[in-house]
Amino acid sequence: MSGAAAPAQQMTGSNRYMLLILLVPGLLALMTTFLLPMVWLARASFSTSSMSAFGGGVTLEHYHAALTDPFYWKVAMNTLSLGVTVSFFAVILSYPIALFLTRSTSRWRGVLTALAVAPLLTSAVVRTYGWMVILGDRGVINSTLQSLSLTTDPVRLSNNTFGATVALVEILMPYAILAMLAGFGRLNPQLEEAASMLGASKLRVFWRIILPLSLPGILTGALLVFVLAISAFVTPRLMGGGRVFVLGTEVFQEATVTLNWPLAAALSVVLLALFSSVIVIYQRALRRLEA
């Protein structure tokens, strides 16, 4: 990187003016699309007026509603268990792919890597629809089972938590693979060779060398999938057929159907709190792992 050799520019009058021109449009855009929304969200969650953030007085009623209603406790529990299940399976299924891509010397490696992360760039709505086709009552799996005369009635695979879980696992796997590929830098084939030359079995090499060295990447992948899973709403809503209640679906319900914006805001803040605490726990775990 030859550009780094040149010193960064010193501040002079005209330079400062130039810097301002460079920064102002971006900062304005990020202010209206990120900072203001966060402030409005916080304010609205305390608002007494149902359709505006700043109308009316200040009340804790929405947090009271969100935190004392047993329904929302159930919703929070559903969200957490969906997040845990989805990240567990997404990690288990992504790990072999990431390991394969890291260690592969094939000339197809580039293509296979692109194939593994490319689903990220197709709409989640489209892939959710794909899972509706696979898991539906007349879908791929049920029609196969029936043509093999294994079942007569369709097996309920969609419009429930199972369907939402399977679809979310697949939709979020590319994120896990990407995070693992970035985190597997410490894997070193020479270490493995050394261990097997010293007489370690393949299983032992995996258990004592590959797995410990790839743990940070696994952890990052798990975190990424977990936070995306607990905030998902399109997939749980469509795959759940209105029978899966998680924080995401409830926020959408309150914001666009019931039009109780302060409650939607309060639930969003609860979701954000859940989100942040998971990230803090993750950072603690990572620090302990590296120590």
Place this chain on the structure above:
Amino acid sequence: MSRTLWHFLIALLYLFLLAPILVVVIVSFDTRQYLAFPPESLSFGSYAKVFANQTFISAFGRSVMIGLAVGLAAVVIGTLLSMALVRYRFRGREGVNFLILAPFLVPHIVLAVGIMLVLAPMQLLDSYTGIILAHLGITVPYTVRTITMSLMSVDRRVEEAAMVHGATPFAVFRRITLPLIAPGLIAGGVIAFLISFDEATISLFIVSVKVSTLPTEIYNYLEVSTDPQIAALSVLLIAVSIVVVIAVEKLIGLRRAL
């Protein structure tokens, strides 16, 4: 574990990962009115229906327009911010960096509620300005990332040589820097376009009737019905994604851009 078994396992996992896309492509050629598998006979009937469906056609047009506007704006803003971050050392630089990355740290659905609350009093819900602004916040981080990477690999001595020979700063930027960072610029713009084009979560909070986008129309349709028309439409969306994936891969490499 034997090598063949290992490769078989990897192939199965790839099949799982790509299954919904493959299935959608197959179903899109089905002739029946309802969702079922496998197709009875194959035809382009669903595609013909999609192209005759005015709701989908106009939503597609709006999605393209919104995506182009978002891509262009995100590239311009991203270039300016990257120039500031790479070329200048100033107080608050860390803060700016944080502000750019922060939208990554907040769930889209939370951001969506916040943006909805900001846009509502300005009468910008269900408007082009509103949806473009909403998409800008989640795309600028990507353009800043790809453009910053390109900018850091520019050899400053080339710019200095041009400057010594009397080129104005603007001429240096236009004739030297801009062509050198073009791959990062285009890759960032293309990704921004695609994110906007495919985005459903935030859009569903911001738009309703007037500026509904293709993903929101598909979502609304799927809440009631799942016929093969949606499969044909999905294939068209997937085709757009494939073009973008190949473009980004050729320009700067997919893994570096995401």
